[in-house]
Amino acid sequence: MSMHESYWMESAPPATTYPALAGDLDVDVLVVGGGIAGLATAWELTGAGRSVAVVEADRIAAGVTGYTTAKLSVLHTLIYARLRDSFGKDEARLYAQSQQQAVERVAEVTARLAVDCELERVPAFTYVTAPDGVEQIRAEAEAAAEAGLDASFVTGTGLPFPVAGAVRVDGQAQFHPRKYLLALADDLVRRGGRIFERTRAVGLDEGDPCTVTTEGGHTVTARQVVVATHYPVFDRALLFARLEVRRELVVAAPIAAGRDPGGTFITTELNTRSVRTAPYRDGQRLLIVTGEHFTPGGGEDVAERWDRLTAWTGEQFPGTEIAYRWATQDNTTTDRVPFIGRFHPGAKNVYVATGFGGWGMSSGVMAGQLLAATLTGTELPWAGLYDPRRLGLVREAGTALKLQAKVAGHFVGDRLRPTHVDSVDDIEAGSGGVVRVSGDRCAVYRDGAGRLHAVSARCTHLGCLVHFNDAEKAWECPCHGSRFGIDGEVVQGPAIKPLSRVELPD
Structure with missing residues (x-):
């Protein structure tokens, strides 16, 4: 009988218990997201003498990082011929150097901290x-x-x-990613860094300094902000396109x-x-x-x-x-190279790390090194390669057009369907469906006891209609990948607000 859980989650130490943010805070750098990119960035910055806080919507190293396959490799399927042909030989070499350096960084830190991470x-x-x-x-x-x-x-x-x-x-x-990252988190706190779990960031003001507001109504003031939430939870950079x-x-x-x-x-x-x-x-x-x-x-x-x-x-x-x-x-980015650097062309103090394309272990560690260097005034040779502000129209055009056509197809096409099921009565136990109730589309799940759980079917990110994943018992947005539990709670961003509850008529 298989366990429906990641081996990394099941075999690592007990769940972390860092506190939620209980008041306002002032730091040099706020890192939003407690996965490998966020924790690696925060750890590197504390080593550089910065005061750093990490806010994580759930538990650290328990989101995408807790469910990886944890390969630390510079061989990213079929990347180098594509890089050479679309970016150039020098850029392909920089990609290889930056990724191999990340592999070696994990080995170095593992030895330095005596981490038993296999x-x-x-x-x-x-x-x-x-x-x-x-x-x-x-x-x-x-x-x-x-x-x-x-x-x-x-x-x-x-x-x-x-x-x-x-x-x-x-x-x-x-390696074992959670054992590595939990040790990194312990050392980060020992150095003076702070970690806040169950603290979802919901607002960002890109001032000087920046302010980030949390779901609990608290404010973090920071000279610099790093958005490392796997898929960026703030859309002003339009990276979702x-x-x-x-x-x-x-x-x-x-x-x-x-x-x-x-x-x-x-x-x-x-x-x-x-x-x-x-x-x-x-x-x-x-x-x-x-x-x-x-x-x-x-x-x-x-x-x-x-x-x-x-x-x-x-x-x-x-x-x-x-x-x-x-x-x-x-x-995955439309040109297959991660976005690591300033969030958008007008950004002065906000940075992002995303688009790792299935190779988040090496790219996440590399992002930590790259962002820490940038935020402390050093430019690594490969900073330009990963800069989110790059725009390769020829490289990205075909992929970007296909991506947006698919999103538009869901955004418009899903609304033209009468419903996904005709009636709540058609939904079997242990399954879900989108049904029109009193003129509105609702996402309805029937549990094993026959009870109905109804929420709005409109994703709180940009409004696409969600679909039900029967195998994982989750509502998923086909446009940008937000995922929600059967009662509408956010499981995975970019959405930051839950699906609203719906009362079904008797």
Whole structure:
């Protein structure tokens, strides 16, 4: 029987208990978001002597970071040939240098703080099994080597099935992200930093200094603000027009140590398959397989996707029994390079880190280094590459147009449908549907006892209509990825307000 929880959440120390903000506060830097990018940034800044506070809407290292696959790799599937062709050779080299430096930073900090976070140095592979994909793999290996990486084209890996070709990059890593970040948080507080959990930021005034207001009505005054909420919760930069959201599924199963393939592996085939292992109980390894990405709220049959991922795992690693399954969510920029830097062209004191494209471990740590340097007056060589104010019309045009067409399709098309179900009576126990009630569209869930839970179907971010994810029991917005619980509470941004409750007529 599989556990519907992330292994990282289940196996790390007990839940954190940092206090909620109970009054107004004045600091040098306020970091909004307690995931890997936010905590890495705050930790680097406390080391530079800044007074820093972190506000997190829920618990630190328990959002996207708590549900990652935790690969620390500079080999981001197929990135280097694209970077070389669209940005240039120098930019591809800067990308490689910045990401590898982040991998080494984790190793350095782990040793310095004596963190038991199961850090292992392993090679990383991007592979294909179909012969017609070999040319692309060869091109990626050449581009990665040209970018300065220890990259090579190989035809053999430790996987228990043959591959037609793979890019191999040595010197990469994998680790337990929560154990690492909880140790980072402890050290941050020891240095004088402050962490406030269950403190949702809902307003931002970009003055000098800036002020951030919280859901509890308190105000934080800060000379500088970093928005590190995975998907930015403030929309003034209009980054939502340049960010594409996707959700991926994860299954994990114990295997004998002798069956460990010895690395991290990914392919774009079969709607993505990613493989790694982690130390597990009784000398075993935990096989972690990720894939089947989809748009949140896009009407996908998520349970069917989980079945496909589970079946593939059993076929490639016979005899495995799934012990955990969870899902993760990622944002990708329209030119495939993260946004890290000043929030928008007019921003003087507000910075952002987002768009990690499924590689949030290395990019989050790198964002901490980059933002800390920028905020303390140093410019790293790759600052321009990641600057959110860049505008590559040729690079982004096609992807951006497709993204906005999809969003417009949901925004307009979903309203033209009469309803998603005809009547509340059509909603079965354990399921949900959007139904028109007294002229308004409502999102209605029927629990196992038959009780109805009704909320507005209009996402509080920009007003798209939510859809129900039966497998995860959540309302999801197909436009920008906001997710809500069955009673409307915010599970994942960019929305910051819950769906309003609706009283159903008798």
